[in-house]
Amino acid sequence: MTMADQSMEPVEGAGARAERLRVFLVDDHAMFRAGVRAELGAHVEVVGEASTVAEAVNRIAATVPDVVLLDVHMPDGGGRAVLEAMRRTHPQVKFLALSVSDAAEDVIGLIRAGARGYVTKTISPDELTAAIRRVADGDAVFSPRLAGFVLDAFAARPDAPVADPELDQLTNREREVLRLLARGYAYKEIAKELFISIKTVETHVSNVLRKLQMSNRYELSRWAADRRLV
Amino acid sequence: MAAGVAAGIAEHLGISVLRVRVAFMVLLGLSGLGLLLYAAFWAVVPLRPGDTSVPPRRDVGQLLPFVAIGLGVLLMQVIVFDSIGAAGTAGWLVAIIAVGAGVIWHQSAPERRRQWGESLAVPWLGAVVEESDRRAFVLRFIGGGVLVAVGIIGVAAVYSPAQNLDAVINGIIFAFVGLAGVGVVAAPVLWRTYNQLRSEREGRIREQERAELAAMVHDQVLHTLALIQRNASDVKTVQRLARGQERSLRNWLYKPTASPTERFAAALEQAAAEVEDTFAITVEAVVVGDRETDERVGALVAAAREALVNAARHAGVQTVSLYAEVEPDQVSVFVRDRGKGFDPDTVEDHRHGVRGSIIGRMKRHGGRAEIRSGPGEGTEIRLILPTSRDSSAERDR
Numbered sequence: 152m153t154m155a156d157q158s159m160e161p162v163e164g165a166g167a168r169a170e171r172l173r174v175f176l177v178d179d180h181a182m183f184r185a186g187v188r189a190e191l192g193a194h195v196e197v198v199g200e201a202s203t204v205a206e207a208v209n210r211i212a213a214t215v216p217d218v219v220l221l222d223v224h225m226p227d228g229g230g231r232a233v234l235e236a237m238r239r240t241h242p243q244v245k246f247l248a249l250s251v252s253d254a255a256e257d258v259i260g261l262i263r264a265g266a267r268g269y270v271t272k273t274i275s276p277d278e279l280t281a282a283i284r285r286v287a288d289g290d291a292v293f294s295p296r297l298a299g300f301v302l303d304a305f306a307a308r309p310d311a312p313v314a315d316p317e318l319d320q321l322t323n324r325e326r327e328v329l330r331l332l333a334r335g336y337a338y339k340e341i342a343k344e345l346f347i348s349i350k351t352v353e354t355h356v357s358n359v360l361r362k363l364q365m366s367n368r369y370e371l372s373r374w375a376a377d378r379r380l381v
Numbered sequence: 382m383a384a385g386v387a388a389g390i391a392e393h394l395g396i397s398v399l400r401v402r403v404a405f406m407v408l409l410g411l412s413g414l415g416l417l418l419y420a421a422f423w424a425v426v427p428l429r430p431g432d433t434s435v436p437p438r439r440d441v442g443q444l445l446p447f448v449a450i451g452l453g454v455l456l457m458q459v460i461v462f463d464s465i466g467a468a469g470t471a472g473w474l475v476a477i478i479a480v481g482a483g484v485i486w487h488q489s490a491p492e493r494r495r496q497w498g499e500s501l502a503v504p505w506l507g508a509v510v511e512e513s514d515r516r517a518f519v520l521r522f523i524g525g526g527v528l529v530a531v532g533i534i535g536v537a538a539v540y541s542p543a544q545n546l547d548a549v550i551n552g553i554i555f556a557f558v559g560l561a562g563v564g565v566v567a568a569p570v571l572w573r574t575y576n577q578l579r580s581e582r583e584g585r586i587r588e589q590e591r592a593e594l595a596a597m598v599h600d601q602v603l604h605t606l607a608l609i610q611r612n613a614s615d616v617k618t619v620q621r622l623a624r625g626q627e628r629s630l631r632n633w634l635y636k637p638t639a640s641p642t643e644r645f646a647a648a649l650e651q652a653a654a655e656v657e658d659t660f661a662i663t664v665e666a667v668v669v670g671d672r673e674t675d676e677r678v679g680a681l682v683a684a685a686r687e688a689l690v691n692a693a694r695h696a697g698v699q700t701v702s703l704y705a706e707v708e709p710d711q712v713s714v715f716v717r718d719r720g721k722g723f724d725p726d727t728v729e730d731h732r733h734g735v736r737g738s739i740i741g742r743m744k745r746h747g748g749r750a751e752i753r754s755g756p757g758e759g760t761e762i763r764l765i766l767p768t769s770r771d772s773s774a775e776r777d778r
Contacts, residue, residue, distance in 0.1 A: 295702060299667035302706070306670065333667045334715045334761075335702030 172287050175216035176200040177207040177233060178249070179225045183272065187220065190276035195283060204228050208236045216244060217287045221266065223250035223257055234264040247286045258297065262363055268292025290353045291360035298332035301363055318366040321359065328355040601629055621661035628654055639671075645678050645707060646671040649714070652686035653703055660693035663700045670707030672768075680746040681712060681766045687738040688716035688762040696720025696760060712766045719759040725752050739764070 172195040176184050184200045191197055198214045201207035204227045211219060211233070219237075221230040234246055248261040248269040258269040267286045270279065271294065282292045293301075305321045321329070324345075331341045338356075342349045388398050605626040612618040639647040646668040653664040672678070685703070692701045696718040704715045735752065739762065743750040748766035 295665055295667045295704065299669045299704070302669045330704070330706070333669070334704040335665065335717045335719075 171196045172218060172283060173198045173214070173216040174283060175207075175211055175214060175219045177211075177219060177225070177230065178202065178222040180222075183222075187279070191280065191283075194276075194280040204232045204236075207233045211237055211244060212241065215241060218245045218247055218283050220249050220283070221246050221261065223248055223261055230266070231260050231264050234261060234266060238265045245286045245289070247282060247292060259300070259363075262297075262360070265364070267360065269294060269297055285353075289357070291356045293329070293332050293356055293359070295333045295335055298329045301359060302326065302329050302333065304368060305362070305366075315366070318362050319368050321362065325355050325359050328352055329359060332356070597633060602626060617661045621658060624661070624663060625654075625658055628657070643673060644671055645674050645682070645712065646705070648674055648679070648682045649685060649703070649705055652682055653689060656686065656689040656693055656701075660690070662693045662698070664689060664703050665700060666703040666705075668705045668707075672707050672712070677746045677748070677766060677768075678712060680742055681714060681748065681764055684739045684742045684750065684764050685714040685716060687735075687742075688714075688764070691735060691739075691762075692716060692718040692720065692760060695723070698759075710767060710769075712768055714764040715761060716764075717759065717761040722754045722756050722758045722760050724756060725754050 174191060174195045174197050176187055176197060177200070178184050178187075179202050181202065184202070188197045188200070198216050199210050201210050204225060207219075219233075221233060223230050230246075230248060237244060237246075246261075246266040248258050248266040249272055250258055250269065251272045258266075262269065267289075268282065268291050270282050270292060274282070285292050301321075305319075305326075327345060328341055331344060336344065338349050338352045341352045345352075388401075605622050609619050609622050612622070641648040641651040649668060650666055653666045656662070657664050674682070685705070689701060689703065692698075698718050698720040700718070702715070702717040704717075706713050740750045740752075743764055743766070746766065748764065750765075751763040752760070753763070754760035
């Protein structure tokens with residue numbers, strides 16, 4: 152019932168995977184962790200959970216999961232603190248941000264710190280599983296709202312000087328893909344609409360993610376600074 | 382007399398101002414000791430807030446009789462004791478210093494004091510701690526101190542043999558030691574008072590914010606929770622209530638309030654909220670860019686609302702996507718659902734809203750509407766309104 156059923160669908164052939172994905176949950180609400188664990192249990196292996204930043208850092212280092220579902224808002228620094236502690240020591244662990252807020256500005260700090268994507272907590276189990284798979288495969292997961300936010304942040308403005316065209320501007324194709332994401336299209340539908348392969352769509356989204364993480368565009372740093380994220 | 386010292390002392394001691402003033406006058410007769418004391422009190426007393434309370438209104442005219450008495454006493458001293466020597470000179474010296482200081486004080490203080498009196502319940506406290514006037518206060522304090530010191534030095538110089546420079550230097554040293562002492566004693570009190578007032582002000586602001594939050598929670602959240610409990614068996618109603626409350630909380634937390642009658646994004650979001658409320662569905666609204674509304678943009682919003690209503694009514698799904706983008710030369714809106722869909726060729730048979738309220742309305746305002754749908758494929762309605770460059774130049778969010 153959220154953006155996810157429009158932007159994602161279970162990846163074909165995912166069930167044929169030999170080993171189940173190892174997933175770790177970080178959230179300060181025990182009820183929510185229990186719910187996710189129950190929902191995901193059939194599809195992935197939940198190898199551990201943590202409710203605080205320190206706990207998360209210790210246990211993720213011990214279990215080395217494939218994907219960490221990371222709550223944005225937590226005491227003592229939130230998901231960002233976990234990301235910063237883990238990125239250097241365990242670069243192979245992928246992070247998917249999970250937030251109750253759909254204000255994309257809230258998530259920009261986590262994306263900038265290295266998260267591969269962002270979904271809201273109202274996401275359905277199937278969609279969450281699909282998102283986890285996508286992130287585990289090294290692709291990015293964008294909600295419509297995040298796509299809209301990126302379009303806004305990278306809008307061509309006369310007053311925004313472009314320091315690095317490679318990073319500070321979106322290509323027309325990337326813009327098209329983001330627009331379709333924001334309109335609620337799934338990757339498959341985007342591929343059909345633009346006459347490209349799903350893999351190409353994923354590449355475009357991953358490139359946008361990289362730009363979102365690396366660019367020093369004024370809007371990005373400002374939003375991040377406003378929320379004391381950078 | 383000049384600085385309200387007599388009144389302050391009188392209030393503190395619980396006797397009438399007149400008596401204090403008369404006492405000063407009498408002391409004035411003793412080689413000007415009254416004025417000297419007065420000047421000393423004046424410099425020190427404001428530093429100890431408990432001791433002083435400046436009368437709310439003071440009239441310069443009131444002082445004249447006392448000045449006359451003081452002069453009379455001095456005159457008597459000169460005539461009766463025929464001693465226009467050292468003591469008399471000292472008295473005059475001090476009197477001149479005090480009057481000069483009083484004049485300066487009178488010119489600077491009254492209107493400011495009134496100002497403080499209006500903004501603060503305790504005028505003298507305001508005078509002491511008001512942040513913007515702290516410099517003025519320090520200046521006055523130093524000025525008063527210097528005047529007192531000069532007075533003391535003058536007295537010392539007059540009483541001691543003129544040639545004895547040591548006495549003068551001693552006088553200076555003692556004067557400054559005295560001043561330093563006053564400063565050391567007064568500083569902590571002053572600082573504490575200032576901090577206290579600041580924390581009180583911060584507390585007031587916090588309290589205000591808390592009250593605002595409490596009012597919001599009470600008016601909206603508790604009300605919604607009560608309604609949800611009452612309608613617990615009706616899933617649709619519960620969903621609608623929860624969604625509406627969620628939206629209102631989000632707006633309250635994250636969004637700067639813009640008027641739907643002025644801004645495009647706000648108008649579109651309001652339309653989406655109305656559809657959500659009416660049909661108990663979720664509209665995933667994403668708006669990129671913003672602009673002011675006019676008649677044509679208003680028509681676009683109305684058409685978009687109609688498209689949302691159509692999706693809510695006929696698609697049979699819980700979620701509808703709404704995407705709008707403001708570009709320099711056009712505004713576009715996309716409404717998409719993954720519901721039943723329909724054959725656009727048969728649209729006039731059962732969907733008057735689509736032809737009249739969406740396609741027709743867009744055409745009338747120089748825009749266009751496209752409908753993409755097919756049975757089982759969901760529906761997307763695309764609304765595009767070309768705009769002139771100058772009127773839509775702004776793209777602030």
